[in-house]
Amino acid sequence: MNEHISLLQMKGITKKFPGVIANDNVSFDVRSGEIHALLGENGAGKSTLMNILYGLYSPDEGEIQFNGEQIQISSPKVAVDSGIGMVHQHFMLIENMTALENVMLGLPQDKPPLLDVQNTRAKFNELVEKYGLEVNPDLPVWQLSVGKQQWVEIIKLLFRDVKLLILDEPTAVLTPAEAHQLFKTLRFLIEEGRSIIFITHKLEEVQEIADRITVLRDGLVVGTVDKEGTTLAQLSTMMVGRSVTLARKTRPSMSKKEPILVIEGLRCKSDRGVEALKSIDLTVHSGEVLGVAGVDGNGQSELAECITGLRQPIKGQIKIKGELVKSVINDPPLLGYVPEDRHKKGLIVDFSITENLVLRTYNDPPLSHWGIIDWGQAQIKSEKLVDEYDVRTPNVLTPIGMLSGGNQQKVVLARETSAQPSLIIGSQPTRGLDLGAVDSLHELLLRERNRGAAVMFISTELSEVMALSDRIIVMFNGEIMGELVGENADLLQIGEMMMGHQLKTISDTGRIS
Amino acid sequence: MGDLFSQFDPFLQASIRMAVPLILAGIGTLYTERTGVLNIGVEGSMLVGTFAGVAGAVVSGNIFFAALCAMLAGGLLSLIFAYLVVNRRGDQLVAGFAINLLALGLTLTLMPYLNANRTRAVLFPVIDTGFLKEIPVLGPMVFNQSIAVWLAFILTPVSAWILYKTSWGLNLRAVGENPKAVATAGLSVIRLRYIGVLLGGLFAGLGGAALALNDLGFFVPNMTLSRGFIVLAALVVGKWNPFSFAGVCLLFGAADALQLRAQTFGSVIPYQFYLMLPYLLTIAALAGLVGKTKAPK
């Protein structure tokens, strides 16, 4: 790899959306046979840049050179024809169709318009053999695990013999073990002379997988560095402009801890009818943060829904402050819930900030009397809350859809915590927020904990769970794999639990079996 | 025995004949819905198709020209819908509803011109299948029908084949399931949706023509009587599969045929209740579907 052949050169790419410059004169290059990481936090412009490369957006300025020739990538078709392929963060698969059908989508057939199933299947199995990506081509995609679905995405690209693969946050949905497997496959692909662009915001990954790293911040290229000789600290400074690792926040130790949330023997089913929770026992005390770690889809959503009364369990009981949970709880001083998809569950996007803030309290005095709502009162209250929770908005009448994700989440938090509830459940509350907003949110949750609330913090971001929690439990396949103390928790142990190994197994044998 | 057959035969034959407009219209609409678009304006396309078909038949005396006129009318209306919904991102329910209203207004306004022309409209010719139509029961039912009916017979399996065995069909089905996946695969979602909507409009027009030109030969105000909506319901009940959809249409055709016959033989039940029959059947079919009928997205 002494000759540095540039496979791809993006020069001076600028892309503006109304009011914001997503990419500002971005230039970087990718050599053949290298894994090039594109590092930056949410909103830095990484996805935009890659969408331009893949033909989904067109740049306002700049040019792209691929394989020595200048090309205009006007659509994904052009990109694919040129040999560029992309695996998006949210998979572009047709869940009801088989892996084979997904591969055939848009693939030129031998005898159009007939679908050449036989030959395609043969080639599919060839590729599976060659790269060790074990996938059954005839299963509908929804039946495949997330890791295998990603393999289908990669097989799609291999069918088209792409020279440059773009992977957008590929490990977001994988367990640490699956991520390792992915990295192995990627290295295999590199050996064949292909190149990979690896988009991520995770510093540790970059250290492990990348040859070179380009850091983006606020639409600008901060720099391109070799992996050798660059420290994590340097990278994070480049990424954020200040050295930020999610440091564990100092907190007062809480003495009088009474159990607030007590769950015994909880079993419930998911929407698909499969068992989502197998038998859950847990307790959350006042004045502590219980972090729930685990890859998405292992029962965390269902757990939150059962606790808040949105889902009926099959067995077991949930008690909040001694009271059994039977149906949807609408008691602000008792329970506050920050749901995982704020647009779907937490907010009404077309309603104003005020209307969103009174979502749970509109029916009672002092906001309403005899069925008539006092909007004047509501407005005063919401102005106070907006001030208190530092929500940036010109006024409280603005439709909430206009606010940034961080501010929206603050409104949700304001609504859910202003009554000083005994129990707060946060389900992926920092999803899609930039580091600044994540920090604010953590501060707010910690403040609640210090006040004496019991806080359950569900998140797929291990770094957050470790920074925020007093205790950590890990969920896998609807069960709790083990519990750790938050202070100085062992990342390795958590990783093992996320893969399905019980905590006891690890400490007993000292090895992973 | 022969007497029973003589009553039954025409009934079966009529059932099929009355199902045909639904089937023809639905084949196209099936493609529309598979791309994820709900065009309630299919009723309007059928109605203008009926009108244009009769007009074309009267003016030219050529059935193929009439069918062409019908398809063009239906297709044109669906293009308006496609533009509003796919390009301008308008609400599809509102747009579809307005299309129906437009069709109604246009056909009513233009009707005097049609009635002024006294020429008889040419009909879809019956295909002579020789000895085949002499077969008891099956003969008259299947082998003594017009070209439009044969078209429906043929188009049903053909469209199923296209849908499941060709790349065209795969692409169309994919759009309804996950348009983003289709876009990133390098295909044009807009183009595919336009094709889906247009096919819906063209065949709705043809179905409308079959309504008037199979055996009637004239146009009356609001002739389709919400059959377009029955098509939509049949698609749901038939789970967007050409064969089961055609089966459901036959059921409705039978109800329609029954209602006509009931008006001739003296009955204690007032005739209005027979008129209600196809509609009650549709409701029962829809209400009976408890549980997931997974619509294309």
Added chain:
Amino acid sequence: MEEQQQTRNILEHQQGLIDFFIAGSRPIVSILLAFLVSGVFIYLQGKNPLVAYAAVLRGSFGSIVAIGNTCVRTTPLLIGALGMTLGIRGGLFNVGGEGQLYLGAAAATAVGLLPLPVPSWMHILLAIIAGILGGAFWALLPALLRAFRGISEIVVTIMLNFVGIYFVSYLVHEPKLLAQEGASYAQSRTILESAILPILVKGTSMHLGIIIAVILGIILHFVLKYSTFGFRTRMVGANPEASNYAGVKVKYSLLITFLIMGGFYGLMGTVEVLGLKYALYDNFSAGLGYETIAVALLGGANPIGVIFSAFFFGALKAGGNLMQQTVGIPSSMVQVIQALAVLFIVGFGFMRRKSSSYKNDDSARSLDDANKGIGDI
């Protein structure tokens, strides 16, 4: 970066508020365009569109009688459209107004035929209550199917329209029920004088119904904006999942909203009988129920807007009659104008799909994206 985006959103929105008066003109522009296109169409039929439109104007506002006609045409449309508005805000697309108004009219007629020993105002009130209940009754089945089974109300209500029309047709054909014996055109017997809605201006056909309708509109406006019931209903219409979390019983909300809508349509049929026709005629509503949908949509699903929209449609109809008489263009031309107006409004994006409002979404923020037609419909 995010803050920049947010500022942009808000500036746009404020601009939008300023634009509201311009945006409020979008329906007007659409209407004008509709007239323009229809004018061309009229011209192609060999008539002078200006003369035709002048006739429309005269027929709707040219005299006190004309104004009376406008009010009379507006009344049922307004009442129905208000019901439709409530439904749309509450998350329902009830196309069954046609059937529900027939059942309401039948119920009101039945009461109107009864020789009750009560003062006139009470007779009218009872007939109105009967009519409202009749309409609500016809909405019960689709309401249950939608609220508890999640079955779309669109097709079911249209089917029920036909069942309702035929059923009422049976009622006015059968002398043992409502029918007038020996009538040349099937109708019910004439209702008693005590059940007739008083005429407001002598010499015109303007009856009390218009007052009832407008007052209903104002009430609905206040209910939607200031009452807890209205807030709940809007919540369910905007986001049932979030409403569920906020403790709203979504299924019951849908059910109640649907039934009230049916009641509105029942009232619509009632005022036609009690105020205009004084008897129930077979097929008396030539698609009025469907027209209310266009009225509601053009009015932006907002009670005050709907009042204006209904008057517009009413005026068109009153004028359309005169246009047909004087110029010879069929009054169905009016439906063409209505349809075109709605189509233009949709084309202007006034009736935008509810896409993800938060504009930072990768999918929503790209004009490129829109051009590629990506996104759920």
